Amino acid sequence: MTELLIIVAIVVAVIAIAQVVKIFELANKIKGVKESDITDKDNDTQGKLLLTFGILFMASFFVMTAKWNHLLLPISASEHGVEIDLLMNISMGVIIIVFLITQPILFFLSYKYRGRKDRTATFISHNDKAEIIWTIVPAVVLTVLIVYGLQTWSKIMDRSDLDDAVVVELYGKQFDWTARYAGADNNLGAANVRFIGGLNTVGVISESAYAKQMAGLDNNIAKAHVQMSEELNANKRVKIEARLAKMESKKSTLTALVSITPKDLLEAAEDDVVVKELHLPVNKTVHLKFRSQDVIHSAYLPHFRVQMNCVPGMNTDFVFKPTITTEEMRVETGNEAFEYVLLCNKICGAAHYNMQLKVIVESEEDYNKWMAEQSVFAASNN
Amino acid sequence: MSEHGHHEENFFSKYVFSTDHKMIAKQFLITGMTMGVIAMIMSVLFRIQLSNPGEPNPLFELFLGDWAKGGVMDPNMYLALVTIHGTLMVFFVLTAGLSGTFSNLLIPLQIGAVDMASGFLNAMSYWFFFISSVIMLISLGVETGPASAGWTIYPPLSALPQAIPGSGLGMTLWLISMTLFIVSSLLGGLNYVVTILNLRTKGLSMTRLPLTMWAFFVTAILGILSFPVLVSAVLLLVFDRSFGTSFYLSDIMIQGEVLSNVGGSPVLYEHLFWFLGHPEVYIVILPALGITSEIISTNSRKPIFGYRAMVGSILGIAFLSFIVWAHHMFISGMSPFLGSVFTFTTLLIAIPSAVKAFNYITTLWKGNLQFTPAMLFSIGLVSTFITGGLTGIVLGDSALDINVHDTYFVVGHFHIVMGLSAIFGMLAGVYHWFPKMYGRMMNKKLGYAHFWITIVGAYGTFFPMHYLGLAGLPRRYYSNSAFPMFDNLQDINEIVTVCALIGAAAQFLFLFNFFYSIFRGEEAVQNPWKSNTLEWTTPVARIHGNWPGEIPSVYRWPYDYSKPGADADFIPQNVPLKDGEEEH
Numbered sequence: 021m022t023e024l025l026i027i028v029a030i031v032v033a034v035i036a037i038a039q040v041v042k043i044f045e046l047a048n049k050i051k052g053v054k055e056s057d058i059t060d061k062d063n064d065t066q067g068k069l070l071l072t073f074g075i076l077f078m079a080s081f082f083v084m085t086a087k088w089n090h091l092l093l094p095i096s097a098s099e100h101g102v103e104i105d106l107l108m109n110i111s112m113g114v115i116i117i118v119f120l121i122t123q124p125i126l127f128f129l130s131y132k133y134r135g136r137k138d139r140t141a142t143f144i145s146h147n148d149k150a151e152i153i154w155t156i157v158p159a160v161v162l163t164v165l166i167v168y169g170l171q172t173w174s175k176i177m178d179r180s181d182l183d184d185a186v187v188v189e190l191y192g193k194q195f196d197w198t199a200r201y202a203g204a205d206n207n208l209g210a211a212n213v214r215f216i217g218g219l220n221t222v223g224v225i226s227e228s229a230y231a232k233q234m235a236g237l238d239n240n241i242a243k244a245h246v247q248m249s250e251e252l253n254a255n256k257r258v259k260i261e262a263r264l265a266k267m268e269s270k271k272s273t274l275t276a277l278v279s280i281t282p283k284d285l286l287e288a289a290e291d292d293v294v295v296k297e298l299h300l301p302v303n304k305t306v307h308l309k310f311r312s313q314d315v316i317h318s319a320y321l322p323h324f325r326v327q328m329n330c331v332p333g334m335n336t337d338f339v340f341k342p343t344i345t346t347e348e349m350r351v352e353t354g355n356e357a358f359e360y361v362l363l364c365n366k367i368c369g370a371a372h373y374n375m376q377l378k379v380i381v382e383s384e385e386d387y388n389k390w391m392a393e394q395s396v397f398a399a400s401n402n
Numbered sequence: 403m404s405e406h407g408h409h410e411e412n413f414f415s416k417y418v419f420s421t422d423h424k425m426i427a428k429q430f431l432i433t434g435m436t437m438g439v440i441a442m443i444m445s446v447l448f449r450i451q452l453s454n455p456g457e458p459n460p461l462f463e464l465f466l467g468d469w470a471k472g473g474v475m476d477p478n479m480y481l482a483l484v485t486i487h488g489t490l491m492v493f494f495v496l497t498a499g500l501s502g503t504f505s506n507l508l509i510p511l512q513i514g515a516v517d518m519a520s521g522f523l524n525a526m527s528y529w530f531f532f533i534s535s536v537i538m539l540i541s542l543g544v545e546t547g548p549a550s551a552g553w554t555i556y557p558p559l560s561a562l563p564q565a566i567p568g569s570g571l572g573m574t575l576w577l578i579s580m581t582l583f584i585v586s587s588l589l590g591g592l593n594y595v596v597t598i599l600n601l602r603t604k605g606l607s608m609t610r611l612p613l614t615m616w617a618f619f620v621t622a623i624l625g626i627l628s629f630p631v632l633v634s635a636v637l638l639l640v641f642d643r644s645f646g647t648s649f650y651l652s653d654i655m656i657q658g659e660v661l662s663n664v665g666g667s668p669v670l671y672e673h674l675f676w677f678l679g680h681p682e683v684y685i686v687i688l689p690a691l692g693i694t695s696e697i698i699s700t701n702s703r704k705p706i707f708g709y710r711a712m713v714g715s716i717l718g719i720a721f722l723s724f725i726v727w728a729h730h731m732f733i734s735g736m737s738p739f740l741g742s743v744f745t746f747t748t749l750l751i752a753i754p755s756a757v758k759a760f761n762y763i764t765t766l767w768k769g770n771l772q773f774t775p776a777m778l779f780s781i782g783l784v785s786t787f788i789t790g791g792l793t794g795i796v797l798g799d800s801a802l803d804i805n806v807h808d809t810y811f812v813v814g815h816f817h818i819v820m821g822l823s824a825i826f827g828m829l830a831g832v833y834h835w836f837p838k839m840y841g842r843m844m845n846k847k848l849g850y851a852h853f854w855i856t857i858v859g860a861y862g863t864f865f866p867m868h869y870l871g872l873a874g875l876p877r878r879y880y881s882n883s884a885f886p887m888f889d890n891l892q893d894i895n896e897i898v899t900v901c902a903l904i905g906a907a908a909q910f911l912f913l914f915n916f917f918y919s920i921f922r923g924e925e926a927v928q929n930p931w932k933s934n935t936l937e938w939t940t941p942v943a944r945i946h947g948n949w950p951g952e953i954p955s956v957y958r959w960p961y962d963y964s965k966p967g968a969d970a971d972f973i974p975q976n977v978p979l980k981d982g983e984e985e986h
Contacts, residue, residue, distance in 0.1 A: 041847075063771065063773050066778060073857070101805075114795070115796070122788050133702070141963065141964040143704065143705065144764075145986045169801050315556075316558070318807075325805040328735065329733055331734070365808045365876040368559060371477065
C-alpha cells in the first residue's frame, strides 16, 4: 500500500512539474521571448544568488568549525603526534587562507561581472607576469610544506634508536586483535600462521609449542590408526587415510619451520606474553610490529596519530612514544569514561566496523605490575 | 565532395548498432546516466544506514530484499553497496559516461571531421561498455551478493570467498565486467587519439585546438597507458582466485584452515592497482576541466585566460599523474623512502592545478557573464575543484596522511575534488551541448533549480565529512555505534544524510528536464550560445557526416570573444582573419 502511494506521489509530482514547465513556456510565447535565452534579469538574479551563496558558504564554514571543533580528536597522546599536529595546523592554516581568498573572489567576480546586454567583455588573452606569479607563489609555498613534511616524516620513520623500546606485536584477524609482548628478554619470538593451534592463537614458534603440537598430532594419528584397523567401509577408510596424510604433512611442516628458526628465537618465544589488551608504559618508546592472519587490516590508534597496515605474509611496524596516560587523558578531555582504542581501518569483512582492542597507557609502575600478572607463552600455551 | 555518406537507415542501424559518433555519444550518456542513478540510490541507502545505524527501514527491504530482512541492512550488503557505488561512479559514470559521451560527441565536431577515425571500433567500444554494464548489474542479483571488498578490491579480501561472501561469484562477475570495461576504454581511447592527431580539418593546428580537445586527447593517452596495468592486476587476481597461484597471497589462515599459498604480496596488487587508479582520477577530472574551460570562456564572452598555460597545466598534471600513485599507500608497509619520493611528486601537482584555478577565476574577471545552467555548473566546478584540491595538500603529505588515511577526511576530499567536480563538468556539458545532441534546448528554469539544490546538497553532504575525518572516523564502517568515541558525531552524520537526500532528489529534476526536453523542449537554433567552435557550424538537424557541404577550414583559435574591432562579440573559428587582423 505504501509503495503504491509512493508511486502515485511520484507520478503526480512529475505531472505537476510538467504542467509548471508548460505554463512558463506558454507565458514566454505570449511575451515573445525564447525560454532558453539568458536575459539581463536572469543574469542579475543568478549573479546575486552566486554572491549570496558565496557569503553563506563562507559563513557556514566558520559556523561548522566553531560548532564542531570540540568534536575533533583531542591533543596528541604521543611524542611524534605533537609534531604531526603542528604540521597539520600549519598546512591547514595555509589551505584555509587560500580557501578564504579564492572562494570569495570566485563568487564576487561572478556577481560583479554578471552579464548585461549593454556591456561587452574586455579581451584579455593572457598575462605572462600574472601567470608567472601564480606559478611561483604556490611553488614556493609548496616547497616549504614539502621540506617540512619530509623532515617530519623521516623523524617519524626513524628506526635508529630502538634499544630501550618496548616491543609489542599486534596480530589482526577477522575480527579481533591480539597483542604479543616480547617478555623479559624484550626479544619477540618468531611466528607463523601454520603454528596456530589450540591455545597458540597467533602461531608462536617455540620448542614447547612444537612439542605440544607434535604430541597432539601423534595422539590423533595413533587414534586414527586404531580407527583404521576397526573400519571396514572402504569409503570411510579413504577419508581416514586422507586425514592421516594431512596430519603427517603438518608434522613435517612444523618440523621444517622449527628447524629453520634460529635457536635464540625459539628460546625468545617462550617468555612472550599473549594478551587481549594493549597496555603501554607512559614515556617509553614502543615498537609496534604488525602481522595479519587473513586479509589486510589496518591498525589505527587515532589518539596517538599512529596507523599502519597489517598485511598477511609481511611484517610492518611503527615506533612511537605515548606521553599521556589514560587517567591524564580523562582529565584532559573531561570525560570520565575516556579510553584509548585501537581500531581496524582497512575494509576487512562484515564486522570490520567493530574490530577493536582496548588500549591503556599507564605509569611504568602500573605497567610492570600488570605485566607481572600475565603468564608467559610457555605457561599459557599449556 | 558534398555527400558525406548520409543515407537512409532503419531503426536498428540508426539507434542501436549505429556507427555515427553522435549516436554513440548519446548511447554512452544514457547508459552512464542509468548507472549514475543506480549508484546514487545506493548511496542514499547507505547514508540512511549511517545516520540511523541498525534501525529497520522499509526502503532497505524494498531495494535489498533478503539482504535486509525485517528492514535491517546486512553488514555484508552495506559493504557491497559502497563497493558497487564506487565502481559505478568512478568507471561507469565518470569514465565511460563522461569521457565516452563527450569525446565521442565533440572530437569529430570540434576538429572538423565527418566521424571518428574508425566508426566500427567506436561502436565496439560502446557495446563492450554495454555488456560490461549488464554484467555488473547482473552481479547485483547473485545469491552471495555483489563484490564487497571496496572499489579498490584489495586482495586477500577480494580473493577469498571465505573472507566475505561478495568475493564469490559477485567478484568473478566484477572482474569479468571490469575486463570488458577496460577493452571498451582502450578501443575508445585509441580512436580518440588517432582521430585528433590525423583528422583535424585544414588550418586546425594543435595550438588552435579548443581546450576540450586537449583535455580529451590527454585523457585518452592516460587511459591507454594506465588501463592495461589494471588488466594485469585483474588477471593475476583471477589466477590467484581460480588457479591456485600466489601472486598476492601468502601465509593465510581463514576459517580455521591454512591456505597453501606462500610468497605473494598484496602490496604488489596495490602498486598495480594504483598505477591505474591514480591516473584514473585525472581521466575523470581532465575532461570535466576541458568542458568547463570551453563553457566558461564562451559564457564569459572572453578568451580563456592563458591558453598556453592551460594546455601546459593539462600536460603537467598528466605527466605527474603517473608518478604519484603510491601516495595511496603511505601506510601500506612500503619503504618509508618511497613515501618521501611520492610526497614530493604529489605535492607538485598542486602547482599546475593552482594555475588552472587562477586562470579560470581570471577568465571571469572583466567578462560579461551569461549565466546559463551550464555556466553555473562550471563555476560550481571551479569552487569544488579548489575546495577539494586544497585538502589534497594534507593527504598528499605522508606525515599527515598517517592519521587521516582511510578516514572520512579522504571521503570528503575525493568526493569534492573528483566526484563533484567531474559530475558538475558532466552536467555542464549536458546542458551546453544538449542542443547539439537533440536539436532542442533544456529548460532553463529547471536547470537553475537543479544547480542550486545540487550545490547546496553536495557541499552539505561532503564538507562536514572533513570534520568527521578529523575526529578519527574511519570510512567503510557499517555503523559508528561500536565505538563510544564516535557517539557525539551522530548529529553531523544526520546532517550529511539529509543533505545527501536533498542533493539526490534534485537529480530527478534534471532527469525530468532531460527526457522532457528531448521530446518537448524548445527547438534549438544553430548556435544558441554564440560560440566559436566548429560544432556550432553544423546544422541543427545532426546529419550523418556532420556538415552537408564542405568541411569548414579553420583560421583562428577558438577564443576570439569580444575581440576589439570585430562586429559581434564572437568570431567562429572558420571565419578568416580580416586584413591586418592579428591572431590573438
